[in-house]
Amino acid sequence: MYFETEGIVLKKRKLNDSDVFLTLLTKKLGKVQVFVKGANNPKNSLNKGSHPFVYADFSIRGEKNYSLSNVETKDTFYNFRENLKTLSYASYFVDIVDHVINEDESNFELFQLLIESLMILNKTTGYEEKLKLYFEFKALKALGYAPLVNQCMICSKKENFNKFSVTSGGVICKECSKKHPSAIDLHPMVIKLMQFTLSSNISEYLKKDINSLLIDKMDIFINSYMEYYLQMGNIKSKKFLKIYE
């Protein structure tokens, strides 16, 4: 079998001095492991496509055991290696995607979100924390775990929210919150921002001026929410982000 597909390198694993295994997220095959013969040789034409973050058209041979036969790079995101902060955020985005998608599984929405987010990281600075929140909410949405923020989880009322139940995955209104002491307090402004983040596209979201205190509050919330639904504990790059927060 022979496939030509757009994809991005999530991980690179060295096999020996010359060969590597790449973990790719592709449009046609989903997440796959691909053997690359001679990838570590700088003169080999496959070398330029065999690095983390490379976004390219990959030509892949095989059935279950895949190997790379050609690569046409679209973007190598090489600049990430020159700025530690950018590199940390890019690694975090890629690690989340690698963590939540199983082998041979596809998620087109997440693929698009990853490419879009890496492109923004590549051309702007100063928006990293804000972009991280967008990425996390949209990744949850792409996986079917988006928090329900438009109606009360108990009575379905569409206003006056002041609490959030992580286990139920949604907001609770003032009246119902008395009956649910285990739900966490969430400022109505944070709930409003969550509604906006989930319904906007990336350019609308980035244009909106968001108070840094609100970003911090959302960050605390999304961390516990993601931990509960996606078990993020073993994602190493997450720890590096702490340096920049």
Ligand SMILES: [Zn+2]
């Ligand atoms: Zn209610």
